[in-house]
Amino acid sequence: MTVSSKLTQVAGLALATGLLLTACTAPATPTTAPAKPAATQAPAASGPKKGGTLIVARAEDMKGLDPHKQTAFASFRSLEFIYDPLLTFDKDMKVVPNLAESFKLSDDAKSLTIVLRKGVKFHKGQPLTSADVKFTFERIADEKTAAAARSTFAGIDSIETPDANTVVFKLKAPNGALPAALTTLNAAILSKTWVEGGGDPAREANGTGAFKLVSWETDKVLKLERNADFWIKDQPLLDGIELRIIPDEATILAGLRAKTLDWAYLNDPRIGQRAAAESGLQVWKATSLSYHVLQLNASRDVFKDVKVRQAVACAIDRQEVLNTASLGDGSVTSPATPPFYAAPQADLFCYKKDEAKAKDLLKAAGNPTVKFTVIAATGEPPAALNEAQNIQAQLKKVGIDMQIETLETTVYVNRWLAGDFDAAVALNGGNPDPDAMFYRYWHSTGNLNKVAAYKDADIDKLLDQGRAVSDPAARKTIYTDIQKKLAEAAPWVWLYVGNDYRAGQPSVKGFTPLSNGSNLYLREAWLDK
Amino acid sequence: MSRFITQRLIVFAPTLFGVAVIVFVVMRLIPGDTITAQIGTQTLLTDAQAASLRAYYGLDKPVLEQFTSWFGAALRGDLGLSVRSGKPVLGEILSRFPLTLELGLLALLIGLVLGLTLGMFTATRRGTLADAAGQFLALIGLALPNFWLGTLIILVLSTVFHILPNSGDYTPFSQDPLRNLGQLIFPAFTLGLGLTASIARTTRSAVLEELRQDYARTARSKGLSERWVTLKHCFRNALLPVITLVGIQAGYLLGGAIVVEEVFALPGLGRLLLNAIGQRDYAVTQGVILFIALNFLLINLLADLAYALVNPRVRNA
Numbered sequence: 001m002t003v004s005s006k007l008t009q010v011a012g013l014a015l016a017t018g019l020l021l022t023a024c025t026a027p028a029t030p031t032t033a034p035a036k037p038a039a040t041q042a043p044a045a046s047g048p049k050k051g052g053t054l055i056v057a058r059a060e061d062m063k064g065l066d067p068h069k070q071t072a073f074a075s076f077r078s079l080e081f082i083y084d085p086l087l088t089f090d091k092d093m094k095v096v097p098n099l100a101e102s103f104k105l106s107d108d109a110k111s112l113t114i115v116l117r118k119g120v121k122f123h124k125g126q127p128l129t130s131a132d133v134k135f136t137f138e139r140i141a142d143e144k145t146a147a148a149a150r151s152t153f154a155g156i157d158s159i160e161t162p163d164a165n166t167v168v169f170k171l172k173a174p175n176g177a178l179p180a181a182l183t184t185l186n187a188a189i190l191s192k193t194w195v196e197g198g199g200d201p202a203r204e205a206n207g208t209g210a211f212k213l214v215s216w217e218t219d220k221v222l223k224l225e226r227n228a229d230f231w232i233k234d235q236p237l238l239d240g241i242e243l244r245i246i247p248d249e250a251t252i253l254a255g256l257r258a259k260t261l262d263w264a265y266l267n268d269p270r271i272g273q274r275a276a277a278e279s280g281l282q283v284w285k286a287t288s289l290s291y292h293v294l295q296l297n298a299s300r301d302v303f304k305d306v307k308v309r310q311a312v313a314c315a316i317d318r319q320e321v322l323n324t325a326s327l328g329d330g331s332v333t334s335p336a337t338p339p340f341y342a343a344p345q346a347d348l349f350c351y352k353k354d355e356a357k358a359k360d361l362l363k364a365a366g367n368p369t370v371k372f373t374v375i376a377a378t379g380e381p382p383a384a385l386n387e388a389q390n391i392q393a394q395l396k397k398v399g400i401d402m403q404i405e406t407l408e409t410t411v412y413v414n415r416w417l418a419g420d421f422d423a424a425v426a427l428n429g430g431n432p433d434p435d436a437m438f439y440r441y442w443h444s445t446g447n448l449n450k451v452a453a454y455k456d457a458d459i460d461k462l463l464d465q466g467r468a469v470s471d472p473a474a475r476k477t478i479y480t481d482i483q484k485k486l487a488e489a490a491p492w493v494w495l496y497v498g499n500d501y502r503a504g505q506p507s508v509k510g511f512t513p514l515s516n517g518s519n520l521y522l523r524e525a526w527l528d529k
Numbered sequence: 530m531s532r533f534i535t536q537r538l539i540v541f542a543p544t545l546f547g548v549a550v551i552v553f554v555v556m557r558l559i560p561g562d563t564i565t566a567q568i569g570t571q572t573l574l575t576d577a578q579a580a581s582l583r584a585y586y587g588l589d590k591p592v593l594e595q596f597t598s599w600f601g602a603a604l605r606g607d608l609g610l611s612v613r614s615g616k617p618v619l620g621e622i623l624s625r626f627p628l629t630l631e632l633g634l635l636a637l638l639i640g641l642v643l644g645l646t647l648g649m650f651t652a653t654r655r656g657t658l659a660d661a662a663g664q665f666l667a668l669i670g671l672a673l674p675n676f677w678l679g680t681l682i683i684l685v686l687s688t689v690f691h692i693l694p695n696s697g698d699y700t701p702f703s704q705d706p707l708r709n710l711g712q713l714i715f716p717a718f719t720l721g722l723g724l725t726a727s728i729a730r731t732t733r734s735a736v737l738e739e740l741r742q743d744y745a746r747t748a749r750s751k752g753l754s755e756r757w758v759t760l761k762h763c764f765r766n767a768l769l770p771v772i773t774l775v776g777i778q779a780g781y782l783l784g785g786a787i788v789v790e791e792v793f794a795l796p797g798l799g800r801l802l803l804n805a806i807g808q809r810d811y812a813v814t815q816g817v818i819l820f821i822a823l824n825f826l827l828i829n830l831l832a833d834l835a836y837a838l839v840n841p842r843v844r845n846a
Contacts (some may be wrong), residue, residue: 050655055696055698057697063567063808064613064614064615071567071568071569072567072569143578143581144583146581146582150578151578202615203615217796218611218613218614218616218621219796219800219801219804220697220796221697221698240578243696244696244697244794245697245794245796246696246697247791247794247800248680248791248792248794250680250683250684251683251693251792251793251794253687254683254684254686254687254688254693255693255696255697255795257687257688257691257693258686258687258691258692258693258696259691260692260696260698261696261697262691408559409807410559410560410561410565410566410807410808410809411559411560411561413561413565413566413570414560414561414562414565415560415567415570416570417570419566424571428570429570447576449541451570467827490665
């Protein structure tokens with residue numbers, strides 16, 4: 001589940017003579033507008049123009065300023081303008097140098113050498129050196145920092161800085177996924193001299209990014225201005241970005257129509273589809289890496305037998321779930337969502353609905369009474385309840401009784417993290433790198449293995465192998481294998497990936513969306529006003 | 530009079546303490562805490578890291594200890610720090626309150642002007658078509674939920690008129706009064722419509738009641754015009770139940786503000802509270818609810834005082 005969207009639910013809290021707690025649910029946004037093909041970006045009539053402030057709206061605010069501590073999607077989508085990691089993704093989700101000028105993973109995948117760009121300056125004036133990189137990773141490793149990516153980089157044995165522009169990461173074990181891991185904002189480079197001199201990343205911002213922080217008023221507005229010393233010459237083109245928080249996405253769409261907003265990131269695909277149906281608005285539609293999934297808890301009695309889990313998988317028509325819950329806006333997905341690594345669906349167990357097989361499997365399991373409860377969060381994702389209802393109807397046809405329990409988002413997260421459910425409908429975050437997607441759930445030592453509730457020694461071995469190899473083709477073979485095993489063991493039923501929508505005025509030019517949800521390339525955008 | 534006020538103020542203390550206890554307990558009964566809300570399901574944190582974060586925020590201490598340390602500080606005026614923004618809760622509340630207060634006052638004004646007018650209008654035309662129409666309007670006003678009305682207003686403004694007064698760029702009154710009022714008028718109307726309806730209905734029945742009284746008949750028999758009797762004699766007496774109603778409803782406006790601020794993207798107290806609950810930001814939730822409870826008590830006190838002003842019997846009792 002992406003921690004991105006905001007409640008469509010509005011809780012009302014009134015105080016009477018005692019204390020009255022009432023909650024009322026806002027009506028679901030009507031989805032009458034049919035999904036039309038998204039308007040394609042008009043080619044620029046003239047060259048890029050400099051100047052102007054882009055007024056951006058989104059439903060949720062970031063949670064804090066310290067890039068190493070953030071875990072929420074909304075925080076990354078703000079801090080990516082201010083801070084830079086060493087590496088990043090290009091438009092094809094390929095790892096490319098960012099603050100690094102070049103990087104090289106050794107053949108044994110046990111050491112990564114990074115050459116830094118020269119002449120990069122932090123917003124407060126300090127020059128970027130290899131000492132800053134070393135300091136950053138030491139800060140992440142320090143338990144006191146409570147850095148989000150501490151376990152991700154726990155495999156770094158030592159960091160060498162042969163000169164001011166070169167950093168060598170020495171690893172305890174081979175890790176072909178390290179370059180992809182270095183793209184996270186959780187590994188954004190901080191200035192050593194600034195932090196050691198008393199700078200507090202939780203209260204101030206001092207990055208190397210395209211924009212500098214001007215002010216942040218929580219739940220209201222984040223103001224950014226152009227970094228004149230940005231390390232890409234002539235970028236950014238905008239004078240600044242003003243990110244406003246508008247919690248209701250229907251109101252965001254209203255603001256776009258009224259032309260009081262230039263651009264918006266939309267979490268709710270239904271609002272995205274309505275924006276796409278609107279003439280006079282430009283919509284960027286990108287296949288998301290996040291995936292909708294039905295998680296079955298294999299540690300619960302009802303799902304201990306693999307045949308029962310398989311029966312559930314065989315009984316579900318994934319396309320029907322997609323059509324019903326998200327109006328067909330998306331596509332059925334393999335366990336790995338990055339297109340390069342996705343296993344062909346024809347090779348995966350029961351990816352085509354097979355009711356007869358489901359019934360046979362149940363018979364082979366001794367015709368048990370299969371009754372369980374699925375948890376779904378209200379409004380997160382917006383389609384969760386619809387998915388659950390459709391799955392409920394489909395499972396009923398093979399005699400499986402699924403009850404639905406809807407929970408407020410944080411209550412849901414609490415149960416989800418504790419693995420306290422028979423089954424859960426979830427929207428889980430994807431990653432361009434399959435190691436980042438799979439290891440944390442499916443390796444028996446992964447930090448979310450408790451949530452996945454399934455272990456397999458073979459999969460452990462394959463995941464370790466995938467990490468140790470740096471050649472993409474070889475990795476692809478390994479991860480295809482893992483996907484086949486996962487689909488067959490059916491701890492989860494992977495359903496579909498949706499689309500991410502950004503909408504804006506036709507005057508916004510030069511922006512390219514990334515499928516991991518990043519808006520980094522607003523640094524290339526310009527206003528044709 | 531001063532004794533009356535003192536008595537009322539003394540009752541404040543146990544009420545506020547009760548509210549503090551209830552909020553504190555309820556917040557801890559809801560599953561999921563600040564850390565859960567922060568890490569969400571994308572987390573890379575291990576359980577040990579989450580535990581050390583909990584220790585950092587003092588969430589691992591016994592609930593009673595958490596309560597006494599929080600309440601003790603609150604008595605000294607220190608409501609703690611927001612987990613999210615790292616800022617003092619009191620400062621957050623005071624920076625958001627002017628907007629909610631203004632919204633509430635505007636809604637109250639709209640409610641009083643429209644409600645009293647409609648109430649008098651229908652009362653003096655009892656049994657006519659105009660009365661029926663007015664009552665029907667009031668019924669609609671009561672029945673429309675404000676989140677729906679707010680969304681509808683936004684939809685109509687943006688699709689038909691291509692305007693949206695507030696697109697996340699709220700301007701305080703002190704900066705630009707006109708722009709501020711333009712941004713608040715629709716939210717205030719949304720919030721005030723329900724109040725308008727109930728004031729109109731109460732006014733109508735109260736005026737009708739007074740018009741039937743002996744003193745009204747006497748006034749009429751002295752040859753006074755119906756208009757004079759209604760406005761000069763009955764209206765003032767009819768105000769009493771309206772004041773009681775407004776006193777109660779004004780408190781509910783604060784609750785309604787939560788919904789309206791969310792729909793219209795206004796950074797007021799209601800949104801602060803809603804986000805704090807969603808994020809399990811305990812200090813902010815507790816602080817805001819205490820603050821709202823205090824306001825509620827003060828509003829009720831003001832209503833009682835207003836009652837005394839209009840009705841000498843209360844004043845001299």
